[in-house]
Amino acid sequence: MHGVKKVAVVGAGQMGGGIAQISAVSGFETTVFDLSSDQIARCQKTHDKLLSRAVEKERMTRAEMEAATSRLTYVTDMHFLSEADIVIEAVVEDAGVKKEIFTKLAPMFTGDQILATNTSSISITEIAASVGDAAARFIGMHFFYPVPVMKLVEVINGLSTSEETTRRTIALAEAMGKVALPANDRAGFVSNRVLMPMINEAFYAWMEGVAEPEDIDGIMKLGCNFPMGPLRLADFIGLDTCAHIMDVLAEGLNSDRYRPCPLLRQLVTAGRLGDKTGHGVYESAK
Numbered sequence: 664m665h666g667v668k669k670v671a672v673v674g675a676g677q678m679g680g681g682i683a684q685i686s687a688v689s690g691f692e693t694t695v696f697d698l699s700s701d702q703i704a705r706c707q708k709t710h711d712k713l714l715s716r717a718v719e720k721e722r723m724t725r726a727e728m729e730a731a732t733s734r735l736t737y738v739t740d741m742h743f744l745s746e747a748d749i750v751i752e753a754v755v756e757d758a759g760v761k762k763e764i765f766t767k768l769a770p771m772f773t774g775d776q777i778l779a780t781n782t783s784s785i786s787i788t789e790i791a792a793s794v795g796d797a798a799a800r801f802i803g804m805h806f807f808y809p810v811p812v813m814k815l816v817e818v819i820n821g822l823s824t825s826e827e828t829t830r831r832t833i834a835l836a837e838a839m840g841k842v843a844l845p846a847n848d849r850a851g852f853v854s855n856r857v858l859m860p861m862i863n864e865a866f867y868a869w870m871e872g873v874a875e876p877e878d879i880d881g882i883m884k885l886g887c888n889f890p891m892g893p894l895r896l897a898d899f900i901g902l903d904t905c906a907h908i909m910d911v912l913a914e915g916l917n918s919d920r921y922r923p924c925p926l927l928r929q930l931v932t933a934g935r936l937g938d939k940t941g942h943g944v945y946e947s948a949k
Contacts, residue, residue: 665834667777668692671747673764675699675706675737678781679753681810684710687734688723688811689839694736696744703737710735713811745771749835751804753781756907761785762793765801769794777828777835779804784855784911787821787848798823802832805852806841816841821848850915851908859908859921862900865893866924869944876944894944897927898937902944906931 668691672683675697683706686693697703714728723731736743744750750772752764761780772778778801780790791801803819816836820829829845836843846852851859865879874882880892897905906928912921923931930936930943937943 665831665838666775667748667831667835667838669694669747669749671696671744671750673697673741673744673750673752673768674754675702676753678806678808678810679751680706680709681808682751682753682781682806683735684713684731685811685839685841687731688714688727690734691839692734692736694738694744694747696738696741698739700739703739707735707737741767742771744768747772747776749777749779749832751779751781753806756782756785756904758785758789761790765790765793769797772797772800776800777802777832779832781806782819784851784908784915786850786915787819787824791821791823799825800828802828803848803852804832804836805854807854814840814842815854816843817852817854818843818845819848819852820845851912855908856912859905859912862893862897862905863909863921863924863927865897866927869894870924870926898943898945900937901939902927902935902937903931 670686670691670693672679672693672695675695679695683693683695695703695706714731717723718725718728750768752761754760754764765778768778778794778797780787781804783805787801787803791798794801798821801821802824805817805819807813807815818829818832818836833843833845850856868874868879869876876894880895883889883892906923909921909923913919934940935942
């Protein structure tokens with residue numbers, strides 16, 4: 664068993680909020696921390712809206728919604744997290760920021776608590792170096808957006824992660840209704856190691872005039888049975904995020920073949936980031 668009763672989530676944005684929601688719905692006492700009181704308020708409002716919608720659509724009963732809501736606590740002081748059995752950090756995708764957070768968290772959790780980072784590409788071993796002797800209890804939990812909908816959690820072992828930590832983390836993810844699949848700590852893990860070069864190649868195909876975006880996406884959807892074409896998916900993920908992950912792959916795997924396509928980089932420079940700006944590969948994709 665995972666031995667977890669209380670879950671702490673650091674970061675109340677889209678990913679952290681989603682993780683906290685599924686944690687509470689799955690029966691865990693869940694505390695959400697963010698330094699920003701405004702972000703905490705937005706997170707709580709989003710939870711109330713999404714859980715109410717689930718009742719309206721008869722995916723849960725009102726009693727289940729009220730029980731889940733009662734398990735959620737929102738705080739702006741990190742010390743309120745100290746009783747948790749696992750801390751899942753879900754802040755900005757920046758190694759420096761994550762290491763700074765875990766430098767503060769590690770002294771608060773000196774027992775058998777699990778320290779987990781939600782990251783799509785940053786080295787687990789690198790972040791674990793900031794927690795000293797707790798490195799055996801440090802692991803990656805790569806949730807996928809939107810968290811309440813996507814079933815996968817990629818469980819990433821750092822160089823020092825113990826087998827016990829991996830076993831407990833997989834069991835916890837499964838208790839949250841997810842399918843947990845393990846991978847080792849290499850740049851991009853499995854999902855982005857395979858997905859991002861495909862997206863990047865689609866930009867090259869567009870840049871080189873092989874086909875227009877609609878046709879590239881249509882061919883990949885119909886020919887490979889993808890639910891969404893690679894260029895449309897890039898808009899959904901964020902073109903800046905795609906370019907950043909390609910750079911992480913290039914550095915981590917020591918190969919320039921993973922560098923972002925010049926056209927992808929150009930769109931990012933122009934501020935065309937995809938759905939979040941209303942214009943990426945496609946216009947008004949919001």
